[in-house]
Amino acid sequence: MEHLPGPGLWVVMGVSGAGKTTAGQALAAHLGVPFGDADDLHPAANVAKMQSGVALDDADRAPWLAAVGTWLAERRDGAVMSCSALRRAYRDTLREYAWPVRFLHLAGSAEVVRARVEAREGHYMPASLVESQYAALEPLGDDEDGITVGFDEPIETIVGHADALARRVARPARMAS
Template identity: 50%
Template sequence: MRSERRPHIVVMGVAGCGKTTVARRVAELIDAEFLDADDLHPPSNIEKMAAGIPLTEADREPWLAAVAARLTGRDRRYVVACSALRRRHRDVLRSGAEPVVFAHLTGPPEIIRARLAQRSGHFMSPGMLDSQLALLEPLEPDEPGTVLDIAAPPDAIARTAADFSNER
């Protein structure tokens, strides 16, 4: 069933999978506003992650609420780069802003680990990948979304995500 309102798109996955790159490109393709959820983390969360300390659910709650609030009551369509690792995280993002669809970027941990090793200037410690992989809950059949392999070029991934969201 297609909604009259175009869905917000959350490009999700573990650190280093390409969320920001893909989400920026999707936003360009569909003329939507890009939002990097990392920009809404409180300083205490950033300090923890930079030190290699995984966030707790209590740490994530206000951050996810801030992201969801950005999507609520907006006339503008958003494309959000957000880890959204667990079902409950995605439920929060959907809580105030229907419709929301997810594009889950996934790939072999070795590829993601290599990308993280090459990345500079980001607060996320590469050592955090294992904790994110352990926390990750794939999209469930009743969640509106698609799974995309990071082996494809970012532009191809973005086109697929944009096409998927436009079918909703």
């Protein structure tokens, strides 16, 4: 295990409607680092596909994950990105671009998320895709540098959990390529 100084690279992950943007912006402000939203990095074809109610597949996600990973890699001194990062393989891809990355997984009930997504205005993700996101979700593994927090916690509590993780000295060794 190695210790790296500074705020580090963070991905606030979870299903659509979990509050990734809100939590990510708050964490970035707390850490004093840039914030990015992976939703802004989707190719137009991905947005159109989701707007039509069709879930993305791995081929759709590949260029998007590359863009997210590149964004993180360009901000080595610290940054926070909100990104679904639902599957372990997607998180592994992000780590291939920018290591080390810590994950803050916002978790909670599908019913709450569905209500949140239905109430959102101006976002391309329809509520009909919530179930597909939960079906794809793979929780953080014990060997992944991260923490899972309930998305219904107050934002200060969520940031506090992330801050406690950031203060830990050790980070996992680089993944084998």
